[in-house]
Amino acid sequence: MSEAATRRAPGTPCWVSLLTGDPTTSRDFYRDLFGWEYQHEQGPTGPHFRAVLDGRDVACIRPMPKSRRCLPSWSPFLASDDADKTAETVRLCGGTVGVGPLGTEGTGRVAVASDPAGAPFGIWQDDTGGGAAADGGPGTVVWNELITYRTSAVEKFYRSVFDLDVEHPERDGERAGSEESDYLTVTARGRIVGGIRGVGSALPRDRGAHWLVYVEVEDTDTVARRATELGGEVLVPPGDSPYGRTARLADREGVPFAVISTER
Incomplete structure (x- = not known):
């Protein structure tokens, strides 16, 4: 397979990682909610559980570093053709790099960074075509959305670091200039790969800017009820959207997803 065929366009989410203070509890929660199975591995950023569903890689769950004080959170890893160059651009554009870039046993390089608003994300240079399953299906991550105070504060950052394009889609029932209208879709080489939502004063004070992962399920209402039975919480109850029926939940540590x- 050629290099062009294996590499994803820069800025494309290719992996998701849960940073948690209690990996065992988190592993059990998502296993019971989505049916994930796990393989315990040693990665460049330390030991972690790699989540697998029907033989496909889905995500990983890794423990919070004892040397760093940060909130448990889900974060996407965004594809890069050169992780070292991307990390340097992150710094030049007002972001921070907390870990790496580090080698991944000859298959590429990874780093963990934050944008100027403080939302953590990963950088992944991978030459093997690896990463999370990209064809969707129940139990897999199908969308990544940045929740931030104002889109204009980070739009230029993601455009500059990953050479992404952004668009402001028209949505029925929204007033121009309202907080509800502060939404951008992110495009990598002509393909929509994620979104940025500015929520203004609705941004959680205890969490700040963060990425929200969307997992496809067969029945949103059933999964929302099951999450509460497992010790999680419903943050936004199930409701219909132009793209499907959605709900915003939190796991046992309060991590939103x-x-x-x-x-289909």
């Missing part, structure tokens, strides 16, 4: 059911 979303689920979506669509008609």
Whole structure:
């Protein structure tokens, strides 16, 4: 397979990672909610559980470093053709690099960074075509959305670091200039790969800017009820959207994530 065929366009989410203070509890929660199975591995950023569903890689769950004080969170890893160059651009554009870049046993390089608003994300240079399953299906991550105070504060950062394009889609029922209208879709080489949502004063004070992962499910309402039974919480109850029925949930540590059911 050629290099062009294996590498994803820069800025494309290619992996997601949960940073947690209690990996065992988190592992059990998502196993019971989505049916994930796990393999314990040693990666460049330390030991972690790699989540697998029907033989496909889905995500990883890794312990919070004892040397760093940070909130547990889900974060996407964004593809890069050169992790070292991307990390340097992150710094030049007002972001921070907390870990790496580090080698991944000859297959590429990774780093962990934060944007100027403080939202953590990863950088992944991978030459083997690896990463999370990209074809969707129940139990897999199908969308990544940055929740931040104002899109204009980070738009230039992601455009500059990953050479992404952004668009402001028209949405029925939204008032121009309202907080609800502060939404951008992110495009990598002509393909929509994520979104940026500015929520203004609704941004959680205890969490700040963060990435929200959307996991596809067969029945949003059932999964929302199951999450509470497992010790999680419903942050935004199930409701219909133009893209499917969604709900915003939190796991046992309060880490937010979303689920979506669509008609395929």
